[in-house]
Amino acid sequence: MLRLFRLFRLLRLLLVPRVAGTAGIALALLVAAPAAAAPKPPRSTGPALSLANPRIVAHFDFAAGQTPENIVLEPDGSADLTLALARQVVRVDRHGGKRVLATLPDVADPQTPLLGVAVVSGIVRTHDGTLYVGYNTGTAETGIYRITPDREVSKLVDMSPKGFVNGLALDERLGLIYAADSVLGTVWRVSLDGEPEVSAWATGAALEPTTFIGANGIKVRDHAVWVSNYDRATLLRIPVEEDGSAGRTGIHATGLTGIDDFAFAGHGETVLAALNTTASGLALVRPDGTHTVLLTGKDGLSGPTSVAVRHHQVFVTSGAFLDGVDPNLLVADVEKGAGRKESGENGETFPAA
Known part of the structure; x- marks a missing residue:
């Protein structure tokens, strides 16, 4: 009861409609409100690629807290x-x-920001x-956890209980994980080689929240390290300097209301971004920063949270955080287009942007 009371009080403070149970938790988690007064994007020139045959391949139980948040693909598909x-x-x-690989440790009295x-x-x-996941509790259990192929779970590193580790990105060549902190407006860098170490790699207003959630995907x-900012409706690019430090943060795209996590389509700078709003969208963001919505709730999306791509297919998770209706995993096919082709990082081939 105390936990629910705390959540209801938070919802009232955020001036959102009163909701109960898991729906209240989820709404507070990601959607206090769509980003306000977001800058309008440049005029679009039309999609550089299109998607066909969207279908839901797995449904989840919202009442049981089965809210898909992030995704990574395995070699077997x-x-x-x-x-x-x-x-x-x-x-x-x-x-x-579906098969459960791991359950993170239970915390008796979580204090997650x-x-x-x-x-x-x-x-x-x-x-x-090996899988690595972020876990937020507001206690000493907060951190990045390791899940081995034989499903052993252990903590890799502690993270600040005052923050909220959201998206993770891997640079396996350099043995690094980058973590976006949605509360502290920080990109953390975690070394995987030797004794794991955590350091604040990038900070600044562009990464900070304005009302609720800042750095996200x-x-x-x-x-370069690319980061989305939910509150500011932006997609950012931070160069990695020769010494490994963070360069000046640049804004690649604006007007992406509700942007959560994202994925690259091919080797260039074309991005597919999950727009976690009441309209539910998957947006194609071009190298020039313009964007087009390719899929919506009519295609099966329900508050999309993350994207992955492979072999002419796009995978989108929906957490249903807005209305609690049908959290799911959706797959769509990339339609073949004319002109030069561009090979993707997981073997997929997309029309050039």
């Missing part, structure tokens, strides 16, 4: 998902079968099959 409020990592096979409930967030995978691409 299955997908590993974090279920934020269930504290679980599950594997969904190509036929929609903004929520007061334990939340598992971002996920990455190394080539040997994160990826590494071409000597």
Whole structure:
């Protein structure tokens, strides 16, 4: 009862409609309100690629806290998902079968910033099959956890209980994980080689929240770390300098209301971004910063949270944090287009942006 009271009080403070149970937790988690007064994006010139045959391959139980938050793909075509409020990592096979890989430690009295409930967030995978996930509790249990291929769970590093580790990005070549902190407006860098170490890699107003959630999704691409900011509706690019330090943060795209996590389509700078709003969208963001919405709630999205791509297919998780209706995993096919082709990081081939 105390936990629910804390959540209801938070919702009233955030001036959102009164809701109960898991729905209240989820709404407080990600959608205090859509980003206000977001700058308008440049005029779009039309999609650089299109998607076909969107279909839901797995449904989840919202009442049980099975809210898909982040995704990483396995070589056999299955997908590993974090279920934020269930504290679980599950594997969904190509036929929609589900298997729990790990459950993060229970915390008797979580004090997670903004929520007061334990939340598992971002996920990455190394080539040997080891998974790393973010876990937020507001206690000493907060950190980045390791899940081995034989499903042993252990903490890799402690993270600040005052922050909220959201998306994770892997640079396996350099043995690094980058973590976006939605509360502290920080990109943390975690070394995987030797004794793990955590350091604040990038900070600044562009990463900070304005009302609720700041730095959210994160990826590494071409000597840069890319970060989304939910409150500011922006997609950012932070160069990695020769000495490994963070360069000046640049704004790549604006007007992406509700942007959560994202993925690159091919080797260039074309991005597919999950827009976690009442309209539920998957946006194509071009290298020039313009964007087009490719999928919506009519296609099966329900508060999309993250994206992954492979072999002419796009995978989108929906946490249903807005209305509690049908959290799911959706897959769509990339339609073949004319012109030059561009090979993607997981073997997929997309029309050039």
